[in-house]
Amino acid sequence: MTAHPTRRVTLRIWRGDRNDGRFVDYVADVDEGMVVLDAVHLVQATQAPDLAVRWNCKAGKCGSCSAEVNGMPRLMCMTRIDQLPADEPITVEPMAAFPLVRDLVTDVRWNYEVKKKIRPFRPRKPDAADGTWRMDQEDVDRVQEFRKCIECFLCQNVCHVLRDHDKHAEFIGPRFFVYAAALEMHPLDTEDRLADLRHRDGIGYCNITKCCTVVCPEHITITDNAIIPLKERVADRFYDPIRRALRVLFGD
Amino acid sequence: MSEAAGAPRRLRVFLETRRTDSWWAFQLFTLLVLTAFVAYATQRVFVDAHYEWGPYLSPFYSPVLFGDSRHALFGPKPEWWPSWAPFSPALLILAIPAGFRFTCYYYRGAYYKAFWADPPACAVGEPGLRGRRFRGEHRWPLILQNVHRYFLYLSVVVVGFLAYDVYLATQFEDGFGIGVGTVLFAVNIVLIAGYTFGCHSMRHLLGGRRDVLPKSAIGRACYQGCSRLNRRHMLFAWLSLFTVWSCDVYVRLLSMGVIRDIRIL
Numbered sequence: 001m002t003a004h005p006t007r008r009v010t011l012r013i014w015r016g017d018r019n020d021g022r023f024v025d026y027v028a029d030v031d032e033g034m035v036v037l038d039a040v041h042l043v044q045a046t047q048a049p050d051l052a053v054r055w056n057c058k059a060g061k062c063g064s065c066s067a068e069v070n071g072m073p074r075l076m077c078m079t080r081i082d083q084l085p086a087d088e089p090i091t092v093e094p095m096a097a098f099p100l101v102r103d104l105v106t107d108v109r110w111n112y113e114v115k116k117k118i119r120p121f122r123p124r125k126p127d128a129a130d131g132t133w134r135m136d137q138e139d140v141d142r143v144q145e146f147r148k149c150i151e152c153f154l155c156q157n158v159c160h161v162l163r164d165h166d167k168h169a170e171f172i173g174p175r176f177f178v179y180a181a182a183l184e185m186h187p188l189d190t191e192d193r194l195a196d197l198r199h200r201d202g203i204g205y206c207n208i209t210k211c212c213t214v215v216c217p218e219h220i221t222i223t224d225n226a227i228i229p230l231k232e233r234v235a236d237r238f239y240d241p242i243r244r245a246l247r248v249l250f251g252d
Numbered sequence: 253m254s255e256a257a258g259a260p261r262r263l264r265v266f267l268e269t270r271r272t273d274s275w276w277a278f279q280l281f282t283l284l285v286l287t288a289f290v291a292y293a294t295q296r297v298f299v300d301a302h303y304e305w306g307p308y309l310s311p312f313y314s315p316v317l318f319g320d321s322r323h324a325l326f327g328p329k330p331e332w333w334p335s336w337a338p339f340s341p342a343l344l345i346l347a348i349p350a351g352f353r354f355t356c357y358y359y360r361g362a363y364y365k366a367f368w369a370d371p372p373a374c375a376v377g378e379p380g381l382r383g384r385r386f387r388g389e390h391r392w393p394l395i396l397q398n399v400h401r402y403f404l405y406l407s408v409v410v411v412g413f414l415a416y417d418v419y420l421a422t423q424f425e426d427g428f429g430i431g432v433g434t435v436l437f438a439v440n441i442v443l444i445a446g447y448t449f450g451c452h453s454m455r456h457l458l459g460g461r462r463d464v465l466p467k468s469a470i471g472r473a474c475y476q477g478c479s480r481l482n483r484r485h486m487l488f489a490w491l492s493l494f495t496v497w498s499c500d501v502y503v504r505l506l507s508m509g510v511i512r513d514i515r516i517l
Contacts, residue, residue: 071270071375084272091270096375138472139464160371164378165386187463204390208361211374224452224482228357232401232456239398 006031009081011039013051014093017102024048025089030081036092037065037076040104052103060217063152067104068093073154073215095157108153114172117200121183122191139187146182146226148218151175155212155222161205171202174212174222181226184233198234203227266369268377275373282366285490289497293346296500300340302507303500307421308433310503311440311496315413316341323420345410349496352407355400357452358489360389401453411448414441430517436502440495447488450481 006029015024026043034042037055044051056062058077065076070084070091084090098106128134155174161167172180180201184193197203212222220226236243269275296312300319303310309323316323318330319341329339353359364370370386371378389397418441421434448454459465459475466472481488505511 068270068375070272072273073375088272093270136464136467142465158374160378161386161388163375164371166384167386170390185463189463202388202390204395205386205388207364207370207388207394208357209365209371209374210361211371214374223361224485228452229456229460231398232453233461235398235401236456236461239395240401 007081007086009039009086010089011036011043012089012091013040013043013048013104014091015048015051015103016100018100021100023091023093032082034081035077036067036069036074036079036081036084036090039081039090040076040092052101052105054105061150063150063217066095066152066154066157068095068157073158075152075154075217078217095153097157097159097163098153110168111151111153111156111173111175114176115179117196118172118176118180118183119191119193119196121186121189123188124190133188135187142225143182143185145220146178148220149175149178150218152217154215154217158211158215159206160209160211161202161207165205167202167205171205174206174227176201177203177206177230178220178222178226181230184230194234194237197230198238203231203234206231265377266379267372269373269375271373271375275376279366279373282362285493286363286366289493292497293350296504297342297346298338298340299342300338302504303341305503305506306425306431306433306513307423307429308431308437308503308506308513309417309420310500311414311417311437311444312346312500313341314417315345315410317344348403348406348410352400352403352448353489353493355397355403356489357400358485360397400451401457404448404451404453404457407448411441411445414444417441424515428517429515431513431515433499433502433506433513435516436495436499440492440499443488443492443495446481447485447492449478450483450485450488452482452485454478455482 008027008029011026011028012023013026014021016022026047028039028042028046030039030042037053037058040051040053044053053065053076055065055077057064060075060078063075066073067076068074068091069076069079073095076092081090092104094100094104094106095108098108098110101107123133126133153175155178156162159173161171162173177197180193180197183189183191206227208223208228210223212227213220213224216222293312303313304321304323309316309321313319314323315325318324318326318328318333320328321341324341333339365373369379387394389395418434418437421437422428422430424431455475455478458478459471466475502511506513
């Protein structure tokens, strides 16, 4: 059996709750190929059994282990330690945009409440004799990208509108613009969400920093393929006088 | 186990971050390049000279609506132009490409970060004074960014003139020819067209506004081509900025007699 080379790392992990907290350094010997979540589990098993960390699949598909590693929102299970600088501590802290429960665990319930408010899918009447629908593949492909979302909420966390400006009451965040785009652009959907997007969901607060796209572990092109197309549709409806005149004259 | 220096978990201090990469490098690049370009263009727009040489017409001035140039579409400087006001053909036209770039989705994200520090970079602390007063593009004045599509429509016309200028750049006094300037103009129009026709508003116009994409072969090709360009929008934005700048500097230096054009053909 070949011995795997080990590396000694310092994990600087946030410990605390809503009232108080601090970074605590843990030194751990990690094996080749380990990810940050492995190292956190190692610390939990050997040095800090009370360390709170949420995780599930360890395969980048459940979206549970979202955190900030060296200051960037990431899935801990998809961040290899050998890709982080070797000569300095690895900071691991909870997501900043949501209330802290304890240590690395945050309360992300707000997201589920937001999702309930988005108007659900409302398909047109079936157009085939067998009571089903017909769609072109390319029309469905466009929204298929959005369905890759694993709801890790890293995009919500990095978005400065939520993270720095606390606009949770007026802005639904990139995750739910992606969700709204998946519904709004669906070839069968007949629901109209544009007024909601403009007024209630605050799509105008997005100033296109593309940070959501940068951190998405599923590589969804959030800004270019979801948010900007929705912004353009909102502009069509509310901010474009020529389009408005054409709509009045010729209908939608 | 040891306690590290206690730091607040919520990053509220300007530029505070625990990122360890060189997040500031690209913002600094954006800040410096855009500042230099805006300063150059602002100075240039008031100069009513050195914008043409031989077959070359600077893209900063094209199309020349009025002016003392053989390229002028409507003759010399109009008499109704106030005598006290500075005049140059660029004053009449440069607002279109400038407005197109200023309201471009890519540039907006770039200069909000580099100039407004809103945010300075992803997961980097903002100036704390804004807090919940942040308005984004939701309200006045940045809600006006929605005018972008109108600048696009005008820019498409300008791109047509710039393409014609490439043809003109092959028409030397002694007939057809290709100089370094011709090549520069040709590269410029390719990149400007790539930037303009890959615009997010163009993509919306060509099919993005509908839930069902165009079904005709031409319509589908246009939407797909635009989408392909759109994936490289940032690249086209920067490269076309450099080439349009280079074209103007090249023509200006030729006209001032500082350099000489090299004929390739």
